[in-house]
Amino acid sequence: MSTRTYLPYIACAAALCVAQARADVKIGFSAPLSGPVAAVGQDQYDGFLLGLESVGGKLGGQVTTVLREDDQLKPELGNQITRKFIDRDKVDAMVGLGFSNVLMASLPRIAESGTVAIATNAGPSPLAGAGCLPNVFSTAWQNDGTAEAMGKYAQDTGFKRVYLMAPNYQAGKDYIAGFKRHYKGQVLDEVYTQVNQPDYAAEIAQLQAAGADAVFVFYPGGMGVNFVKQFSQAGLGKKLPLLSAFTVDGTTLPALRDAALGTISGAMWDVALTTPGNAEFVATFAKKFGRTPSHYAAVGYDAARLLDIAVRKVHGKTADKAAFAAAVKAAGTELKSVRGPFRFNTNNMPVQNYYAFQTVKDGEKFGVKLLGTPLSQHQDVYVAQCGAK
Structure with a gap:
């Protein structure tokens, strides 16, 4: 596991300062970061970090820590990671959540906890339909x-x-x-x-x-x-x-x-789009990571910027999980996505x-x-x- 704590820009030559401070906002990020689909998870993570950096390294103006875990595309491991994030780490939100099979295995604990969960690579049909949950969102797509x-x-x-x-x-x-x-x-x-x-x-x-x-x-x-x-x-x-x-x-x-x-x-996205902000995102990602971003990176980037809006809406008071989930839902209408039109539907899946x-x-x-x-x-x-x- 790796942990990153972001502080505001001070005297760091326009770089993010890293410190071992207790964060006001704690995010648990999980994805497949090893094996044949490691690039899928890595792009989501890098996109999320770039999105966080684009808002000054602080979600809603709050010091932010990102915890990272590798689910290895294994549903049982993804479920263990979810329980760790919720029960031990006390995260304010979870991001990533793996492929659909991994996300589905984690849903019971996510639903029970009420913790905000934002999928950046899955939108399984059961979750989009009768199994929809007020605290679970996809900034990616309905499958x-x-x-x-x-x-x-x-x-x-x-x-x-x-x-x-x-x-x-x-x-x-x-x-x-x-x-x-x-x-x-x-x-x-x-x-x-x-x-x-x-x-x-x-x-x-x-x-x-x-x-x-x-x-x-x-x-x-x-x-x-x-x-x-x-x-x-x-x-x-x-x-x-x-x-x-x-x-x-x-x-x-x-x-x-x-x-x-x-x-x-x-x-829903690629580098060829001429949507507002897309060229800047592509250029910044390529400069920072030395490769062209994928749609996974674009979704991760949007997820961070969405959370920034939501945390600001609740003035950093993320402990009220229902209020925070409502803020995430409302933030979808304000997000300026690099993909073009975006909002959350009734089922918290994208309209795009x-x-x-x-x-x-x-x-x-x-x-x-x-x-x-x-x-x-x-x-x-x-x-x-x-x-x-």
């Missing part, structure tokens, strides 16, 4: 959203026969369901693979034989690197349009390079745009271009199942 955008893109583009693939866990099922919600053509097959599976040769052989017009996949982190490289090595990269969600992004593109060219991704981006190459540099906005200020379909909170 289906990016897949719904790709389903609509596939429908609008005229693909008649599509093949679907995802890992076999809650988010994978949500993404497949989301794609089918807006795609009205023929689904040739939907294949669920093991989480963190390294070899997709058998599945790619089945895909080749299916006769699809396009394939849609959801493979985040290292899973995406392995799948896309093997897809390209099989000679499919130039033959079969590859649509994806969280497969080709800022965390995987440096490893994929030419293998990713031409792929089309659904996302979902864009389509294509991977391109300019000289030796790889990047993306914006193709369009399949879904504007989109609301998930589960919100009707959530009562007013």
